[in-house]
Amino acid sequence: MEVIAIQKSTLEGMKNELKALLELTKNATKRYTPIFAEEQWLDHQEVCLMMNITKRTLQTYKNKGLLPYSRLNRKNYYKRSDVQALLEAGQPYNTADNGFIDE
Incomplete structure (x- = not known):
């Protein structure tokens, strides 16, 4: 043992x-804690499972602006309430730009 x-x-x-x-760290995290406490955030895998869609369909939703997301450390997160709202709106999963459903 070295002394x-x-x-x-x-x-x-x-x-x-x-x-x-330590005080700086506490103050920095205190600002963001309410954001994560009031809303549950999901990653792409959880959203795909919840909506029963593929990663590609999720990407289409993002590209068309149908599902808002936030990016943190090169990873996308989605609010559970936004996903739920899209599900409740009955958004057709495979709707093309012309409005027809692809089958």
Whole structure:
């Protein structure tokens, strides 16, 4: 075991810096906590399972603006309420631009 000796003032300075960093982290996360607490967010796999659609159909919904999403660290997330609203609206899953359903 290695023992390292440092001055008490240096140790106190390190402790104060760690406390300040912890406080900054708490303040930063406090702003975003209500956003995630009030709404459940789903990834693409959960949305596909919930709506019984393929990844490609989900991509079409995104491209056409039918299903809003948020991007975080190169990954898309969808609000459960938005997915539910699309399901309740009875959006045809394979509707082409001309309005006809592809079969």
